[in-house]
Each structure stands twice: as C-alpha cells, then as structure tokens.
Amino acid sequence: MQTNLADFIRNTPDGDEADAILRNCVHCGFCTATCPTYQLLGDELDGPRGRIYLIKQMVEGAPVTRSTQVHLDRCLTCRNCESTCPSGVQYGRLVEIGRKLTEAKVTRPLNQRLMRRLLASVLPNSAIFTPAMRLGQQVRGLLPKKLRDKVPARQRPLQWPSAKHERKVLMLAGCVQPSMMPNVNIATARVFDALGIETLVAPEAGCCGAIRLHLGYHDEALDDLRANIDAWWPYVEQGVEAIVMNASGCGATVKEYAHLLRHDPDYAEKARRIVELTRDVAEILPEFEAQLVAITRRRAVHTVAFHPPCTLQHGQQIRGKVEQLLGALGLEVRLPADSHLCCGSAGTYSLLQPRLSYALRDQKLERLQAQEPQVIVSANVGCIAHLQSGTSTPVAHWIELVEHMLSV
Known part of the structure; x- marks a missing residue:
C-alpha cells in the first residue's frame, strides 16, 4: 500500500512506523474473516482493512472526524487479524498510532472524557481501586446487575508460601487482580513453591501500562512503564530467573516495553532486558x-x-x-x-x-x-x-x- 505522509507526521517516530506498517498491507482482506467486530456489524470500517484505510487517510492529512474515532474505538485490539495476516502487518501498533492522532484532533463528548479519565485514574491505582472493590463486594447483592457483573464475589485467600528457595522469579501482581482475584497470584506462587522456586513481588510495581495506553493517555502509560522498570531493576540485578506474568494482557504489554521506550535514552536498554526476562506462566510451567x-x-x-x-x-x-x-x-x-x-x-x-x-x-x-x-x-x-x-x-x-x- 503506497503512502504519502503529511508534513505534520513525516520524519517522526510515529510517522515512520505507520508508513512502514501501511506499506506491508496488500489489502487482501483475510483479516476481516477473523475480526470480531466485523463479524458482528458487517461494516468494512469496523474491520482491520477499513480501519487501516482510515489511518492511512489520517496520516496523509485528511480531516479526522468523530466517525473515524468511533470506528477506532470499536476495535477490541484483539490482534486476531495479526495472526491471520499473510503479510505480517502489525495492526496493533498501527491502531495505537491512529488512536493517539484522533485523541489529539477530535474532542470527545464530555461524558466520554469524564468516563475515560475516571477509568484511567482509578483502575491502575490500587490505593483507590482496592478499597472500592472491597466495598463493592460487601454490598454486591444490593448492586444493580450491570454493576454487580463488574464485581466478582470475594475470594477466600489461600496462604502465600513461606519457604525460601535459591531459585527465584519475580511476578507482577497487577493493579486490579490482587483485589478482584487474589488467589491467581497466590496459586502461582504456591505452584512455583512446590517446584522449589520462590516468587518475589516488587511492592512498588503497579499497572503494566495497558489501561492508560489503550485509553489514549500515552504519556501517563509510559510513566507506568518506567515506574515498573525502576521497581523491578534491583531484582534483575540480583539475578531473578524470569519476570512472570499470569495475566496475559499484562504480559502482552510488558513484552512491548522495549518498543514503547525505544527512543528513551534512560530506559531503552533496561526495557530490552525486561522484555528478555518476561515470560507468561504458560511458557514456564x-x-x-x-x-x-x-x-x-x-x-x-x-x-x-x-x-x-x-x-x-x-x-x-x-x-x-x-x-x-x-x-x-x-x-x-x-x-x-x-x-x-x-x-x-x-x-x-x-x-x-x-x-x-x-x-x-x-x-x-x-x-x-x-x-x-x-x-x-x-x-x-x-x-x-x-x-x-x-x-x-x-x-x-x-x-x-x-x-x-x-x-x-
């Protein structure tokens, strides 16, 4: 696919990346067959090929409209299309560039801005989210069904293993998982303990960055990445065998750290090392x-x-x-x-x-x-x-x- 970047994005990191990704697309349409939103809506603009064209028009200087934003919002970023694409188009990275541009050029309705700001402020912040989830679980039976659906019943926590082992791994606890489903982390530690491996958690580490990144708060997301690297680095220097992910969404994001911080002179090399160590528990066990x-x-x-x-x-x-x-x-x-x-x-x-x-x-x-x-x-x-x-x-x-x- 030929492109002619507009002046505002030419010779920028986002422009260079978007140009390279767009040029790999041959417009074959294989991706539409495995796109969930296209299957539901049947609209070309709600499938990867249509969204790619919208982003192409955007980076070539065409007006960015609220309609463009709606179609990009409807994308799940499931990346099924990447698994299907015979040309290796990195759609997930392209759609994030497109979303970043639309956020800069299109003003959302007030209710959307407030909702997205609330989600970006509360979900990644365990100091706020955890007590809110605890309160919700206490009154869960009284909540309306739509809200009750978002509040899992409180788990009776397992016992975290107390044994010390020579072999050690570092685990990301996550921002919402410890309060919503604490036994996922505890079960992970107990399984590793049974294998003679101690699981460590860096208390200063927080959200992997995915929530703010996908909501369009790109700079705040990069701050989340840097904070995690700072929290993990002493453990890396001490020689942990791996950084374990038991939430695949977090794992997919952490494995992008090197790409997301590639232009940061203070963190680029550390981010590459973090990615090298990061493994989903399904890769280890x-x-x-x-x-x-x-x-x-x-x-x-x-x-x-x-x-x-x-x-x-x-x-x-x-x-x-x-x-x-x-x-x-x-x-x-x-x-x-x-x-x-x-x-x-x-x-x-x-x-x-x-x-x-x-x-x-x-x-x-x-x-x-x-x-x-x-x-x-x-x-x-x-x-x-x-x-x-x-x-x-x-x-x-x-x-x-x-x-x-x-x-x-």
Missing part, C-alpha cells in the same frame, strides 16, 4: 511437566473448557501450551468452536462498548458451555471476570486449577 505430573493428582474436576485470551494467543503468540500441560496432568481439555475469537472483555472495552462486548461474551459462553465442562478456565483476569458475569459454570484461571491439584 511446561518445562516442569514431568515434575508437576509427579506432585499433582486429579481431583473432582476432570473436564474443562479452555478460553485462550487474545492477549495470549494473538498478542504473545502462545498457543497449545496450557492445553498440553493440563492434559498431561490428567484433565480433558476442550476448546470451543471459534476459540480464536475474542470474548469481548478487552480491558476497559466492556465498560466503553457494552453492547458489542456482551454480544461477544454471550457468543463465547454459548460455545464454551456446549463443551459441557465442569469448569471454564482462562489466562487473563479480564476474560475471567467477563465470562463469570454471564454463567453459573465456575470460571477460574488455569493456574488455580493446577494449584488445587497439588498433592504436596
């Missing part, structure tokens, strides 16, 4: 399959349906590892039809685009429940919470299931 088989036993659960999050299978390109490991532990793992499609959670998407989000959730749950599972498992806190709100079938993180099977 298969290396211990034989040991896990020896220290686990199948309990009441024997059939599970697995929803692989977009950030795992498309963002991080990790496929098949969870299914293979759970299968080795004696579980029957069933994938739903169209398992490559998004569940509609997509970070704050379920709050900002509820109609599309819940349509995708209901579609996903119908296909998951058709597998007749005892438990639905996934690998990202947002997906788990979103799916939980629409079914009576238990929904959990797959690492919680592994922890439950431990016999040590």
